[in-house]
Structure formats: C-alpha cells, structure tokens
Amino acid sequence: MIASRRNHSSELPPEVRREIGAVLRAARESRRLSQRAVAARLGITPAMACNMERGQRRVPLERMETVAQVYGVDPEHLERPPAVTRDADEAALLSAFRHMPEDERAALLALVQS
Template sequence: MRPARTSDAAFLRIDRRPPSRPRFAATGPRPRGIPSTVELSERQTVAGIIREARLRAGLPQAEIAHLLGASQTALSGWERGDEPVPFARRAQLAGLYGFDLSLIAGLDAESVALNDDERSLLTAFRHMPAADRRALLELARP
C-alpha cells in the first residue's frame, strides 16, 4: 500500500462553503423582531397621523417629547414609522393633540387635528339620540 499523496486526500478537505440558506422560509412563520407588511402599513398610518397633528399644532418634536416624557429620538422614530408607538403613548398623544384615540387606529389624517368648534360639534353629535343624529345628517348633506 502506498502512502496517500496530498492530491489523493483533496476530497477530504472542505474547500467549499455549504450552500447558503435564507434566514427563514417565505411560507413559514416569521421570526420575532421582523415586522409583517400589515404591521409596517399600520405603523406608517399612525406615523403620518401623529406627525400631521404635531405639524398642524405648530409644535417642535422636542417640546412634544418633553410633554410626553419621552426622548426626541423615540418621537422621531414613531413619526417616521421606524418604531411602533406603544399604546400608552398613543393615548397620551391623542390627549395632547385633542383627538379621539380611535383616530390612531388607522383613520384618515385629515380629521386628526380638529379645531375647537369641530371638536364641540363632534362631541355633541356623539351624545345625541340616534333620531337627532339622522336629522342632523340630513341637514348637512347637499
């Protein structure tokens, strides 16, 4: 028996890297920490609403962050949609800007920063009996 030469033992060396695999399968469950497209869309909606409300109020991020007891970096991330807005902060923001918390659940940004008259009308409308609401809506429709 002759001794093995280096070229004969070449097949024993691991020269090649194993084939790469994706981090997760497209059809399998999503790993923690990677947001879904639905979550990203919701983040962008909330981000647009709170940013629009702040701009309409004419307040700088630093002042809002101070009033919330949060950092300006965190507020900036929320307004860009980089980070989700915690529910407690959503409630604080709604109270600060004077709109209903349900608006941050994804409704349009046009109705976020209501003026005092609109807010009074909306509050009165919500407390009216159903028949009075229908009558008022009939008056308001063109």
C-alpha cells in the same frame, strides 16, 4: 378608552404604522409643536417621537392616552388611522380639516365641490 388593545400598533402592518405616524406628524404640525416639545411633554426622547411619527416605533401602550392628548388626536387613531392617507401632505390636510370650526369646514367643502 380604546376598545381592543389586542391589535396594538406593534402588531399592525408597517404601512398602517406609517399612516398612524403621518396622522401624528400632521396633528403635531397643525398644533405648531416641535418634536422636541412633544417629546418633553411625553417624557421621551425627540428620537423616539420621530420614530413614532415615521411609523418605526409603536405608540407605547401605557402612554397611549397621553400621546393622544398631547397630539390632539382620538386615541382610536393610534391603532387604526382615521383614513388611508397617501402622503404627509394629505394627512396634514385631513388633520387641519378636522380641527376647523364647522362654518369653515362647510365653506371649504362648498369651494371644493363647486
């Protein structure tokens, strides 16, 4: 459960909402889901899903847990992104890394650090 709902995404600065949206988009793409599929699972329009991913629409408070489950993200990330991202590519990389098995993560880190 989300610790504090006072700082709901509608009260967040636009750049933070965009970062949350980038995390959602990267998570959706890493799960190979279309915006239409996400929208159908959430009972919203594809345009609403698109606007959430662009940071133009807040994640509805009453659907926060469901949105997190459909996208496969931690519900906390819907209020604060897990890391500052610069663009969608970086967010996609971060999301893919989080979904990797531990052995693959270790191998990738070893490659990057060499």
